[in-house]
Amino acid sequence: MFSEILRATGMYSDMDVRLFERVVSVREVRRNEVLLQKGEVCRSLALILEGAVFQYKDNLEKERDIIDLHLPNEWVFNYTSLLGQKPSETFIEAFADSRIIELSLETVHYLTGKSLAFLQLNRVLEGAVSRLQFFDQAMTPLEKYQFILKTRPQLVQVFPLKMIASYLKITPETLSRVREKMARGEDIS
Structure with missing residues (x-):
């Protein structure tokens, strides 16, 4: 180990x-x-x-x-x-x-x-330092969520969505809308 x-x-x-x-x-x-x-x-x-x-x-x-x-x-x-x-x-x-x-x-x-x-x-x-730089980038809520789904998908399996939203610096409501639109396959602007 x-x-x-x-x-x-x-x-x-x-x-x-x-x-x-x-x-x-x-x-x-x-x-x-x-x-x-x-x-x-x-x-x-x-x-x-x-x-x-x-x-x-x-x-x-x-x-x-x-x-x-x-x-x-x-x-x-x-x-x-x-x-x-x-x-x-x-x-x-x-x-x-x-x-x-x-x-x-x-x-x-x-x-x-x-x-x-x-x-x-x-x-x-x-x-x-690389994790800190994540938030220095100008990313939309969708881009932030897609980034963690791609790089750290286990986060959404372990932590509640309210904590995920706070981590992404978006409201829980915004995260819910992003997730709903992703589930429907809609283009998110």
Whole structure:
């Protein structure tokens, strides 16, 4: 298991894999358990082995603005807080009972001190940047929904449509209209 996790980020020796196995921790997380509180500094990365996790901000109406949705084999962390070591503006919470691998910054520094191969873990950070760029693009609601259906179809199987709509930065009503028109095969402008 650990070798596949590491090899998704680069090339590692068998000794690197054994070192990784010795220092990482697997953690059980219950549904609704908060992994990162707003105002707390993010000090670790987590890889979801099983379950689902989401990242959100509370808005003025005391609702959740979904920042990101995470499924198995995806890394979870607050990019801005982790890199800047400043208080998080978002929460990270388990949507379902989950199993995660937790990798603290101290552990990452220890690993890179033992083997420069672990610098390849930076690819995990690059993945977060590409997700952030998704919302920098001027996409219609249809294009946004089609994009997640193409790149991350499991999201619509795991998370409620209200959360999907918030993640796409559209209203639930707009998402319903998009889905209805897609189901009828209509051209959506």
